[in-house]
Amino acid sequence: MSVPVIMFFACAALAVLGAVLLILAREPIHSALALVLVMMSLAVLYVLLGAEFVAAVQIIVYAGAIMVLFVFVIMLLNAGVEERTDFSKFAKYAGLPFAFFLLLLMAHWLWRAPAGAVIASGPGAATQAISTRGLSTQLFREYLFPFEATSILILIAILGALVLARKNE
Amino acid sequence: MEFISHHPVLVASLVKIVVLLFIVMTALAYLTWFERKVVAHIQSRWGPYYVGAHGLLQPLADGIKFLFKEDVTPPMADRFVYLLAPFLAFALALTAIALIPFGPPSVTIFGQPALMVSNLDIGLLFLFAITSMGVYGVALAGWASNSKYPLLGGLRSSAQMISYEVAITISVVGVLLLAGTLNFNGIIESQRGYWRYLPFIPRWNVVPQIVGFLCYLTAAFAETNRVPFDLPEAETELVAGFHTEYSAFKFAMFFMAEYANMITVSCLATILFFGGWLSPFPDSWKWQLYLPGAGLLAAGAYLAYDTVTNMRRLHRLQLAVVTLLALGIGAVCLHPAVALVIQGPFWFVTKVLAFLFFYVWTRGTLPRFRYDQLMSFGWKLLLPVSLANLVFTALWIVVRHG
Numbered sequence: 001m002s003v004p005v006i007m008f009f010a011c012a013a014l015a016v017l018g019a020v021l022l023i024l025a026r027e028p029i030h031s032a033l034a035l036v037l038v039m040m041s042l043a044v045l046y047v048l049l050g051a052e053f054v055a056a057v058q059i060i061v062y063a064g065a066i067m068v069l070f071v072f073v074i075m076l077l078n079a080g081v082e083e084r085t086d087f088s089k090f091a092k093y094a095g096l097p098f099a100f101f102l103l104l105l106m107a108h109w110l111w112r113a114p115a116g117a118v119i120a121s122g123p124g125a126a127t128q129a130i131s132t133r134g135l136s137t138q139l140f141r142e143y144l145f146p147f148e149a150t151s152i153l154i155l156i157a158i159l160g161a162l163v164l165a166r167k168n169e
Numbered sequence: 170m171e172f173i174s175h176h177p178v179l180v181a182s183l184v185k186i187v188v189l190l191f192i193v194m195t196a197l198a199y200l201t202w203f204e205r206k207v208v209a210h211i212q213s214r215w216g217p218y219y220v221g222a223h224g225l226l227q228p229l230a231d232g233i234k235f236l237f238k239e240d241v242t243p244p245m246a247d248r249f250v251y252l253l254a255p256f257l258a259f260a261l262a263l264t265a266i267a268l269i270p271f272g273p274p275s276v277t278i279f280g281q282p283a284l285m286v287s288n289l290d291i292g293l294l295f296l297f298a299i300t301s302m303g304v305y306g307v308a309l310a311g312w313a314s315n316s317k318y319p320l321l322g323g324l325r326s327s328a329q330m331i332s333y334e335v336a337i338t339i340s341v342v343g344v345l346l347l348a349g350t351l352n353f354n355g356i357i358e359s360q361r362g363y364w365r366y367l368p369f370i371p372r373w374n375v376v377p378q379i380v381g382f383l384c385y386l387t388a389a390f391a392e393t394n395r396v397p398f399d400l401p402e403a404e405t406e407l408v409a410g411f412h413t414e415y416s417a418f419k420f421a422m423f424f425m426a427e428y429a430n431m432i433t434v435s436c437l438a439t440i441l442f443f444g445g446w447l448s449p450f451p452d453s454w455k456w457q458l459y460l461p462g463a464g465l466l467a468a469g470a471y472l473a474y475d476t477v478t479n480m481r482r483l484h485r486l487q488l489a490v491v492t493l494l495a496l497g498i499g500a501v502c503l504h505p506a507v508a509l510v511i512q513g514p515f516w517f518v519t520k521v522l523a524f525l526f527f528y529v530w531t532r533g534t535l536p537r538f539r540y541d542q543l544m545s546f547g548w549k550l551l552l553p554v555s556l557a558n559l560v561f562t563a564l565w566i567v568v569r570h571g
Contacts, residue, residue: 029250029312036305043298056294064301065331068308072327075312075320132291132351 004048011048015041026081028074032067039063053132181281186267189286193266197428198228204529211533222484225491235421243314243414250313255415255422258306262429265299268292269436270353272446272513284446284514285353292353293345296437297338300392304330306426307394307411314414322410325540326394332547333391333398340384340555343562344374344441357445371449375442378562382442384555389434391547393427396532398543435524436517443520446513458508461515465499 018037025031039062046055139147172180202217202224209216217224242251272284282288289295304327311323345351348359362372375382391398407413412423439445450457469492476488501507538546 027247029247029309033250033253033309052289052291053294056291056298059298060294060301064298064304065334068301068304068327068331071305071308071312072324072331075308075324075327132294 007044008048011041011044015045026084028082029071032070032074035070036063036067039067053135177279177281181279181283182286184278185281185283185286189266190263193263193429193432194425196432197425198232200428200432200525201231201424202228203525204532207526207529208533211530222479222481222487222491225487232421235418238417240417240419241414243316245315246414247313247315250309251414252419254306254310254313255419255426257309258303258426259422259429261299261303261306262426262433265296265433266429266436268296268299268353269433269440270357270445271517272510274354276510276513288354289352291351293341293351293356293441296433300430300433301334303426303430304334306423310415310423311411314411316414318408318413319411322407322413325407326411329391329394329398329543329547332544333388333551336384336547336551336555337388337392339552339559340381340388341437341441342559343378343381346559346562346566347374347377353440353445357440357447360444361447363451371444371447373442373444373447378442378558380554380558381562382438384551384558385438385442387551388547388555389438390528390531391543393430393434395427395431395528397535397538399537431525431528432521435521435528438524439517439520445520446517448512448516458505458512459503461511462499462502462508465495465502469495469499 015038018034018041021034022031022038025034039058043055043058043063046052046058205227206216206224217227220227220230242248267286268289270282270285270288274282274285274288276283307330308323308327311319311321311326314320344356348356350356350359360371360373364370364372364376370376390396412420415423448457472488472492472495476485476492479485479488502511
């Protein structure tokens with residue numbers, strides 16, 4: 001096995017472990033940390049796919065900004081240990097089979113897609129390494145309209161949050 | 170030897186990491202000595218004086234003290250996170266230094282660039298990715314201690330670091346626009362040469378980006394939680410802030426992480442605004458090759474005088490060793506081959522030391538901000554100014570180059 005393949009399986013396992021811990025942890029901060037672990041592992045997977053820029057942005061935005069805000073809010077509100085109720089019947093009898101079905105579907109789809117082959121042959125072997133310049137050219141030439149539309153959408157969301165958070169005078 | 174020829178990248182990287190780690194740990198130890206000494210002289214004191222000549226063995230004594238002190242974990246603390254926080258802070262601080270190029274890539278070892286551990290295309294972004302994770306160490310330490318002062322310190326610190334991270338990132342984008350690359354060596358190479366109308370001033374980014382530089386410097390002080398932005402550990406209000414409950418070597422790890430962050434931030438300022446490992450003098454001035462050696466020999470001469478005039482026999486002995494080291498290394502540096510290799514690191518380290526001195530100087534001079542002043546300064550002054558600088562730079566580039 002080559003180094004990229006080992007790295008892939010190690011980080012994929014870490015990501016799954018983080019996701020499971022995120023659900024099982026009872027302390028909100030532990031859940032947040034598990035989510036950081038998931039995001040870091042995903043960033044490594046992006047590097048393996050040759051998308052260095054996306055990996056760095058993944059860490060800066062998700063792990064470095066959004067999750068820090070999560071941790072900050074948990075600390076500020078001093079959120080207590082979460083309480084467990086009995087698992088709902090619906091989740092037990094409908095949720096589990098449905099999750100299994102989804103997993104099968106994804107496995108089937110991934111089996112046919114060439115994505116596995118790309119990772120196995122190492123970074124940049126099948127796809128060109130996605131350079132920052134190439135990415136920005138795509139973003140600001142080809143997909144300029146969706147990009148601007150998204151930024152307006154985010155601006156509207158920020159304004160909405162401000163209006164909701166404003167004190168009534 | 171066969172292993173080396175088969176895995177040049179792996180072997181070279183390991184060698185570089187071990188050497189860099191050794192140098193950085195020593196530098197961290199002596200940075201504490203440097204800070205105490207400089208602050209003491211600013212305040213008309215002597216600073217460390219008794220452990221070794223001029224307190225030169227003080228860092229060693231401190232290290233031993235940290236190692237042998239009792240390591241207390243508060244009974245109500247979250248044990249795992251309490252342990253994780255200092256490791257996270259220290260490991261991230263050290264990782265960031267691995268991205269810094271200390272000299273030109275032309276100096277090689279096993280066919281790999283010798284003076285940098287890694288040469289990433291997205292170097293600057295990756296550095297920001299690592300430093301943006303640094304908040305966790307402080308925030309988690311504050312939370313996991315389960316005590317009111319650390320919690321307040323951790324909260325303050327995370328709010329401050331998030332706020333100033335925006336300003337620090339935007340203030341360097343102007344440099345990126347001028348350089349057109351995220352690679353550190355590319356950014357440094359883009360600053361080579363002299364201005365057309367001011368042929369005696371190097372083409373360093375600090376000239377066109379003076380506003381960006383000032384914003385960066387201010388935000389960098391806040392990012393590293395240093396005076397005048399050291400509210401997270403304001404002694405008069407919060408005992409020691411986020412690391413109040415930490416003792417022994419866990420405390421030392423936070424301490425070293427802070428100094429490592431200072432070094433990283435100074436290195437980044439040098440790379441982005443002051444031409445990194447480039448010399449301020451033209452390449453045709455050959456005498457500059459002998460500057461490091463001559464400087465060390467001069468320092469050795471002064472140290473020799475100091476050795477003779479010192480009153481204590483033990484200190485005279487220690488100073489004699491330092492003198493001989495300075496003279497010996499200085500003599501080696503005068504050899505043409507060595508002089509060529511250390512030229513880049515010499516200028517880089519000189520510039521970084523100037524920044525570190527500035528850090529300490531500020532600490533000895535300025536009082537602390539109030540918390541609301543700190544926040545409004547970051548959001549209402551620093552961020553708009555750095556944004557304006559960015560817009561102005563972009564406009565200038567468009568007008569100039571179409």
